[in-house]
Amino acid sequence: MDYQQDFAKEVYEKVDSGAEIKVCMQCGVCASTCPLREKMKYSPRKLWTLIRAGRRQEVLNCPDIMLCTSCYTCKVRCPRGIPVIDVMHGLAHYALEKGITPREETKKFGEAFWDSIYETGRVDEATVPIKYCLKDGMIAGLKKSLSMLDIGMALMKAKRLTPKLFIPPNFFIPGSHKIKGLKDLQKMLDKAKAMGARKEG
Amino acid sequence: MSKKICGYICKGCGIGDALNTAKLAKAAGEQGVKEFKEHDVLCSPEGVAMIQADVDAGYNALLIAACSSRVKTDEFAFGSQVLVERVSLREQVVWGLSEADEEDTLMAGEDYMRMGAIKLSKSEPPTPYQLEGEVAKAVLVVGGGVAGMNAALAAAKAGSQVILVEKEAQLGGFLGKMAKLGPQTPPYRALEDTKVDELVGKVSGLDQIKVYTGTTIDKTEGAPGNFTVSLSNGEQVRAGAIIQATGWLPYDPENLKDELAYGSNPNIVTNVQFEEKAKTGDLSGINAIAFVQCAGSRDQNHLPYCSAFCCLVSCKQAMYVKAANPEASVYVVYKDVRTPSQSEEVYREAQRQGVIFIRRDETYPSISGSGKLTLTTKDVLLNEQVDLEDLDMVVLATGMKPNNPKVVDAPLVAFGEDQEKAKQMTEEAKAQNEDWSILNLAYRQGPNLPTLKYAMPDSHFICFPYESRRTGIYTAGTVRRPMRVSQAQEDGVGAAMKAVQVIRAAEVGCAVHPRSGDETFPEFAMQRCTQCKRCTEECPFGAINEDDKANPLPNPTRCRRCGVCMGACPERIISFKNYSVDIVGSQIKSIEVPEEDEEKPRAVILVCENDALPVIDMAARMGKTWSPYFRFINVRCLGSVNLVWIADALSKGIDGVGLFGCRRGEDYQCHFIKGSEIANVRMSKISETLTRLALESDRIKVSEVGINEVETLMDILKSFQDTIDTVGPNPYKGF
Structure with a gap:
């Protein structure tokens, strides 16, 4: 039996902006404008169909929902005004909340990003990737960072990245200093997290 | 009334620089326009005032040699009793021939002047046709659904008496059977009540609208301004126009x-x-x-x-x-x-x-x-x-x-085939016709409105909504094409406006669309009629009935003035006051054809005024140019082209004859439905005769152009010129 409505209703009610996908008319503009379409198994368009068709497992386990880079092209172009990226992020959060990790790398990178903000109040091009790589452990992390050496060099050439001395495990490095009033920022972030949890719960 | 003719030559828009106006006036003088005046800008208030002064002084036939007849129409209109003939010097000579040498350009200008002058000399001011007796001014609406009721209300609001006939016991149609209506007001989200009672109440509340429910139509006779309709309840009513809003049938x-x-x-x-x-x-x-x-x-x-x-x-x-x-x-x-x-x-x-x-x-x-x-x-x-x-x-x-019987026209191509095949094709077409009727027309051409391919009784799918192929009978709502309630409401109003117009036109004695306001109508020299029935067969609008002896009985208020009958008549007995076989024939004969050794070929192109002429004007305006050997003559429709004109041209030594008209076929754009189709069939038959006379059939070319197809027109002109160069001079030159 296809097109059971239980999962669709769950998405409409519990996922951030989930109800907006009701008006999708399957034109495919999101799919054709997405710069990451080739990396995706499904496009946003097809994900919405799968939601309507009640394919819970396929949707929540799909790495696509964590591939969105928030470029906003789909949201700008959607003729029905669906905030596609909000729903993609909403679905990713919802999956994580249900104990499913659709895409391990994105999760780790997100954590590294969050940690960086939480600990220093800044996002730094040098520290976040290193933190992300080291999530896999010391050896694997170094290997991974070396494999991305060319990207790092290119970034450096373009003056997007300043070389620093990294001393794990404690990232106390000259240059990546903390912002003023970090404690206040952390209070805000804690509060926001609590509010988010309350809403989802 | 005697004609006092005067000609005017405009020297504006570069005409004065490119052409010797004295020579133009002289050429026109050969064909009967002796007096001439010039003006630097004829369409300026001073220029128009100059002409108006002459009109006031008694001149009633004016040859205006300036721009195309499609522009400045308001400036050069002096009332229906003043004949105006326009010579398109600007578009067809100065602009279109800007690359030709001076001599060729002048020759073209002179020919156009001669053609205009002879047409004016032979034209008469029109006497509008008047119906006998009083013109019936009521509008008959058949069908009391959304479109029908809205048509009735709109016609009543415009001041007409309305007779509304509904087959069912009550008004409302499908609207009365609906639970709710789709959203009608912004933001178009909520379903609404049909409010059918309100609408029915409005219709039955008006004194101007007489409603017959549970009634159908037994017979419809007559013509616009004078329909006599017998109802199933035995009553007879008179109406000036009919709106068929019979709605739809659900697919079985x-x-x-x-x-x-x-x-x-x-x-x-x-x-x-x-x-x-x-x-x-x-x-x-x-x-x-x-x-x-x-x-x-x-x-x-x-x-x-x-x-x-x-x-x-x-x-x-x-x-x-x-x-x-x-x-x-x-x-x-x-x-x-x-x-x-x-x-x-x-x-x-x-x-x-x-x-x-x-x-x-x-x-x-x-x-x-x-x-x-x-x-x-x-x-x-x-x-x-x-x-x-x-x-x-x-x-x-x-x-x-559509709630309307399917009527398939016999394919015109049948006329060009051998008789057995033509009979068979006609039989096949007839077999597809549905044998029931709504209006039961007492027309020689059958009891129903002819339909397009899906049984929708429209006459032209783009340009003339509401018009059927029977003048004065308009269709509205879902019988015309599938549509929603809100569209049917508008459709009813649109058809009502058409109905009001056609009644007024019948009163005045002029044509409706597309030759709106034309006061001429076909006149038959009956003593020479051979009862061949071609005019009654070929009239696209069923305007001509027949008596027992097959004499044509024209109904001028049904006529759209296309001249298809004039083109069909082998005896050439049908003519209009300003458009006849003789007039166009004389125009062709007035063209000067140079001797063969001068190597200046000539081709006459008969140009339909509906689509082909606007394309020529547009091409000229866009700076396109063509051969100075072409001579364009405007015709009302390619269907009005009489074969004798081809003979006139060829026997005069003209090297080729072109016919440019609207698209034909299933998605036709012919303004008179089958005019260009008919021209095509007629020309296919003439090629045999030409071969017998040792003339190449390539000399005759029928082409179709859409109203925006400048490039197509240029291609056609180019290839026609090449053809004429290839087939060489007409052997009848100089005879």
Whole structure:
């Protein structure tokens, strides 16, 4: 039996902006404008169909929902005004909340990003990737960072990245200093997290 | 009334620089226009005042040599009793021949002056046709549905008496059978009441509208301004114009027995049946329902077209179910959702309410089950076969058929084939005709309005909405094409405006669209008629009846002044006051044809004034140029081209004759429906004769141009010129 409505209703009610996908008319503009379409198994368009068709497992386990880079092209172009990226992020959060990790790398990178903000109040091009790589452990992390050496060099050439001395495990490095009033920022972030949890719960 | 002729030459827009106006005046003088005046800008207030002074002094025939007859029409209009002939020096000589040498340009200018002058000399001011007796001014509306009632109200508002005839016992039509109406007001989300009683009340409340319910039409005789209509209740009414708003018939679902299991389960119903259920019954018991779109529509085995309302109706009906039971699963299985204009909002609202749309491919879903139904379909968006189970009901969204008998015209090409084949093709066409009638016209051409291919009685699918091929009879609403309620409302008003116009035209004695205001009409020199019936056969509008002895009986108020009868008549007895076989023949004969050794060939191109002439003007305005050996002559329609003109041209030594007109065929754009088709058939027959006279049939060329196709026109002109160069000079030159 296809097109059971239980999962669709769950998405409409519990996922951030989930109800907006009701008006999708399957034109495919999101799919054709997405710069990451080739990396995706499904496009946003097809994900919405799968939601309507009640394919819970396929949707929540799909790495696509964590591939969105928030470029906003789909949201700008959607003729029905669906905030596609909000729903993609909403679905990713919802999956994580249900104990499913659709895409391990994105999760780790997100954590590294969050940690960086939480600990220093800044996002730094040098520290976040290193933190992300080291999530896999010391050896694997170094290997991974070396494999991305060319990207790092290119970034450096373009003056997007300043070389620093990294001393794990404690990232106390000259240059990546903390912002003023970090404690206040952390209070805000804690509060926001609590509010988010309350809403989802 | 004697004619006092004066000619005017404008020297503006570069005409004065390019042409020797004295020589032009002299050329026109050879054909009877002796007096000439010049002006630097003839269309300026001073120029017009100069002409007006002459008109006031008694001049009543004016040759205006300036720009195309399609521009400055208001400036150069001096009332219907003053003949005005325009010579298009600017477009057809100065601009179009700007690359030719001075001598050729002047020769062309002189020829155009001669042609204009002879036409003016031979034309007479028109005497408008007056119907005998009083002109009937009432509008008869057939059908009391949305379109019919709105037509009646609009005509009444415009001051006409209206007779409204409805077959059913009460007014309302399909609107009366609807539970709710789709959204009519912004933001177009909520369903609305049909308010049919309000509308019916308005119609029956007006003294100007006389309503006959439970009545049909037994017989319709006469012509615009003078229809006599016999009703089924024995009464006879007179009307000046008729609006047929007979609505639609639902597509017969019995035809969908095989594809969609109609009839196998009482819970498989059509959208019309479901609407009835929604109006009378309770829908809250429905927990799961599926709508199948395009059930027998856009399908070559059923209705080949889109009915343009079923998607909207299914969205509306899905909302009925959601309103009765918000938890119900509602599916719409579609090929393409087609919800134009505001109905897109309804589609969106249905989605918001949780209706699920599933896209299928060309194959129909399979529907099975004796109690609860199961629907299996290919889901193209998932690219899988999907099952919808436990459905309480399946609604087939079937389309609209016009409530009008299908009438297939005998294919014109039959006239060009051998007689046996022509007979057979005519029989085949007749066999497709449906044998019932709504208006029961007492016309020689049959009791029904001729229809386009899907039995819709329209005359022209783009340009002339409401017009049927019987003048004074207009169609409105879903009989004309499938449409929604809000469109049918507008349609009724539109047709009413046309009806009011045609009555007024009958009073004045002038033509309706496309030659609106033309006061000439065909006159028959009956003593020379041979009763060949060609004019009655070929008139695209059924304007000519016949008596017992096959004498033509023209009905001038039905006439659109295309001149197809004039082109058809082998005895050449049909003519208009300013357009006749003699006039155009004389224009052709007035062209100066140089001797063969001068190597200046000549080709006459008969140009339809509806599409081809505007393209020529447009080409000239865009800076295109053509050979100075062409001479354009305006004709009302290619159908009015009489074969004798071809003979006139060729015997005069002219090297080629072109006929440029509107598109023909199934998606014709001919303003007189089959004029260019007829011209094509006639010319195919003439080629035989030419060969017998040792003339190449290539010398005659019939071409079609759309009104915006400048490049096509240039290609046609170029290739025609090449053809004439190839076939060489006309051997009859100098005879």
